[in-house]
Amino acid sequence: MPPPRGSSIFRNLQSRCSNRLFYAADSILPPCTRPTPTRTPVHPGAYNRTFATRTLRPLPSSIYLRQFTTTSYLSHGHLTPPKPGEELKVTFVTKEGNEFTFEVAEGDNLLDIGQAHDLEMEGACGGSCACSTCHVIVEDQEMYDLLEEPDDDENDMLDLAFGLTETSRLGCQVKMKKDIDGLKVKLPAMTRNLQASDFK
Amino acid sequence: MKSILKHPSIRSAARRAHRTSCNTRFVNTLHQPGDPRVAARRADAPFRLAIIGSGPSGFYTAYRVQSKLPTARIDMYEALPVPFGLVRFGVAPDHPEVKFCINKFDEVARHPNFKYIGNTPIGSTSLPFSSLLPNYNAILLSYGASKDKTLKLPGESTLLGIHSARAFVGWYNGLPEHRDLNPNLEGNDGKAVVIGQGNVALDVARILLTGVDGLRKTDITEYALEALSRSKIKEVEVVGRRGPLQAAFTIKEVRELMTLPSVGFEPVPPSVIPQDTSTLPRAKRRLMDTINKGTKSYPLEKNWKLSFFNSPTAFLSSPSNPDQLSHIRFEKTAPVEGTNGDKVVGTGEHKDVYASLAFRSIGYKSEPISGMVEAGIPFDEKNGVVCNALGRVARPTPEGDIQVPGMYTTGWVRRGPTGVIASTMMDAFDAGDNIVNDWLGGVEFLGKEGDVRMGWEAVKREHSRIGLKAVHWSDWDKIDKAEKERGMKLGKEREKFGTEEEMMAIV
Ligand SMILES: Cc1cc2nc3c(=O)[nH]c(=O)nc-3n(C[C@H](O)[C@H](O)[C@H](O)COP(=O)(O)OP(=O)(O)OC[C@H]3O[C@@H](n4cnc5c(N)ncnc54)[C@H](O)[C@@H]3O)c2cc1C
Numbered sequence A: 001m002p003p004p005r006g007s008s009i010f011r012n013l014q015s016r017c018s019n020r021l022f023y024a025a026d027s028i029l030p031p032c033t034r035p036t037p038t039r040t041p042v043h044p045g046a047y048n049r050t051f052a053t054r055t056l057r058p059l060p061s062s063i064y065l066r067q068f069t070t071t072s073y074l075s076h077g078h079l080t081p082p083k084p085g086e087e088l089k090v091t092f093v094t095k096e097g098n099e100f101t102f103e104v105a106e107g108d109n110l111l112d113i114g115q116a117h118d119l120e121m122e123g124a125c126g127g128s129c130a131c132s133t134c135h136v137i138v139e140d141q142e143m144y145d146l147l148e149e150p151d152d153d154e155n156d157m158l159d160l161a162f163g164l165t166e167t168s169r170l171g172c173q174v175k176m177k178k179d180i181d182g183l184k185v186k187l188p189a190m191t192r193n194l195q196a197s198d199f200k
Numbered sequence B: 001m002k003s004i005l006k007h008p009s010i011r012s013a014a015r016r017a018h019r020t021s022c023n024t025r026f027v028n029t030l031h032q033p034g035d036p037r038v039a040a041r042r043a044d045a046p047f048r049l050a051i052i053g054s055g056p057s058g059f060y061t062a063y064r065v066q067s068k069l070p071t072a073r074i075d076m077y078e079a080l081p082v083p084f085g086l087v088r089f090g091v092a093p094d095h096p097e098v099k100f101c102i103n104k105f106d107e108v109a110r111h112p113n114f115k116y117i118g119n120t121p122i123g124s125t126s127l128p129f130s131s132l133l134p135n136y137n138a139i140l141l142s143y144g145a146s147k148d149k150t151l152k153l154p155g156e157s158t159l160l161g162i163h164s165a166r167a168f169v170g171w172y173n174g175l176p177e178h179r180d181l182n183p184n185l186e187g188n189d190g191k192a193v194v195i196g197q198g199n200v201a202l203d204v205a206r207i208l209l210t211g212v213d214g215l216r217k218t219d220i221t222e223y224a225l226e227a228l229s230r231s232k233i234k235e236v237e238v239v240g241r242r243g244p245l246q247a248a249f250t251i252k253e254v255r256e257l258m259t260l261p262s263v264g265f266e267p268v269p270p271s272v273i274p275q276d277t278s279t280l281p282r283a284k285r286r287l288m289d290t291i292n293k294g295t296k297s298y299p300l301e302k303n304w305k306l307s308f309f310n311s312p313t314a315f316l317s318s319p320s321n322p323d324q325l326s327h328i329r330f331e332k333t334a335p336v337e338g339t340n341g342d343k344v345v346g347t348g349e350h351k352d353v354y355a356s357l358a359f360r361s362i363g364y365k366s367e368p369i370s371g372m373v374e375a376g377i378p379f380d381e382k383n384g385v386v387c388n389a390l391g392r393v394a395r396p397t398p399e400g401d402i403q404v405p406g407m408y409t410t411g412w413v414r415r416g417p418t419g420v421i422a423s424t425m426m427d428a429f430d431a432g433d434n435i436v437n438d439w440l441g442g443v444e445f446l447g448k449e450g451d452v453r454m455g456w457e458a459v460k461r462e463h464s465r466i467g468l469k470a471v472h473w474s475d476w477d478k479i480d481k482a483e484k485e486r487g488m489k490l491g492k493e494r495e496k497f498g499t500e501e502e503m504m505a506i507v
């Protein structure tokens, strides 16, 4: 079974070339070749993962993520399938700039949605607002204003988030609702490889 | 098999041994353009990685490598029988959500190409560092910071009643090394001073002030719970050398203390803390506002305070009890102009703070593993980190940093003992990316190209010759289960084993 587009190995191969930036100072970068993806199952769900509160399964092979495609939601672990006619759309923009739109049910939070679709999104504290690894950036200020205001606890964690912006939120705290149908969020880079400031 | 020690660049590096500090400017990859060695490796080329340390930095790196190079064989060596480093022995028992990351680590450990080797400290006293070199393509140093900084003040190491925060935290969290700390929490003065203003200091203050009822259901050790239930501490003073804007603690930990039932906060004098915070950056502004807001009422049954601009100069006792701490002498400090308050100087004015219990919480410290420097890994003694450029171990030279083949580092031993799990995770992802990108990119690793590296299969022989008993993941499962069962009987999440013997008895 070929790895799903958008799964980690694919993203890796895409991102390897952007790592050139990191080497900008030296001219001796490794050649940025694109080896063919292996056929080994790559995403972590490929071996059984048991979470205390969640169980993720590998994506059914029929719903590979495709760029700029709406993926209709099947049975992803703990997400509730939306009732026909009540699907809400949410779009994630990965750090490479790829967009993935999903149809989801009211009440699902962004972390669960992102993880169920195997996006590169961590939830180190399991969605209990204690880690800031699920940081997302709402693209549109007006949409951001429609969200319920973050509470003190969320703001406290956001204060620690890397690359905080005016429209940052914690994915685990944002639940889908009718009035934010069409929400679009960016996933910040989860590594600092490209940050020149690290060369202190 | 060619030993890495024979690599000419490495021998000269070993001669330089411990450096006082390393200033990494940029990293040279190991080859030059046109170098015949620059051939990309295939993703299925056999790759063996040894990880030293099973804290979050080691596990998150393993996770990253697994997801990018699933064929990589990873062996993780851990000094203690039990995994997870500071997630188990640092993170406070009343922060169970923070420990949720263990679920991810457990998943990583069950990957078919992953092996956990606990009860195996790497270093001279047990498994020599050099025994890993011929058996792996790469080694990741993620062994954290197992020591703590000292103040080097009179009385610090001789008087009773002075503890390092690391030891106290280890004690309540069941770290075998500090099982027998037995801090005396029953001094009649009911006062404790914490020196240092990071999150660890606030953890110590919170554990001292939270009533035991708030801790009973957590995984705090029973002996600590018992000692805390007899505690007479009513007042905790957390003292820092610099001002509130320089304090290292974060808002979540301050807010937790501000919302503890029956605990009041003594207001910080307005002369010391900014009153108009509107021009401060977001995080500082919110932190200052939270401190200024304080608690609804003060004083209450128990109280705490933050003291700024005070630097300890001596720990003192009273003539009636010359072995016991009775007071700490502080010198007032003032910010040095032009340093934005980052630097302070003593003003010559002293004051004594009376307390029979003091905790030194001025930071954890990493040390080189013995045999590591000899293997060409430069260690920065001043900053307590492995010399590196973004996690690639790098040997500083006048021309720039030269990457040490096959050596990587991450977590607290890479960047110093600061940062939460989220930042440790990012750091680890960097390390994982670097390892995989370097490997696939054809960068030089340990040994000769094409060498077969046997990993644990080979190390195992030396391991048993030394007489070590390895703990594998299935053994940890047993310890884990036994601890949870002990906990269940006590109505708590888990009751940890406090000694390595107890842990090994289960295996
Ligand atoms: C008291 C305290 C409270 C904290 N609370 C929080 C919190 O609430 N939230 C949060 O996000 N972060 C918290 N942190 C920070 C978090 O714990 C660290 O960011 C993180 O654990 C660092 O990970 P690490 O892997 O670099 O080191 P560690 O977690 O220290 O792991 C290093 C591992 O290496 C092992 N080791 C050492 N030497 C050897 C050797 N020679 N051979 C083999 N193994 C070896 C050690 O036994 C240990 O298991 C806290 C830290 C402390 C100290």
Ligand code: FES
Binding pocket: A111, A122, A123, A124, A125, A126, A127, A128, A129, A130, A131, A132, A133, A134, A135, A157, A170, A171, A172, A173
């Ligand atoms: S998952 Fe930890 S804050 Fe959202």
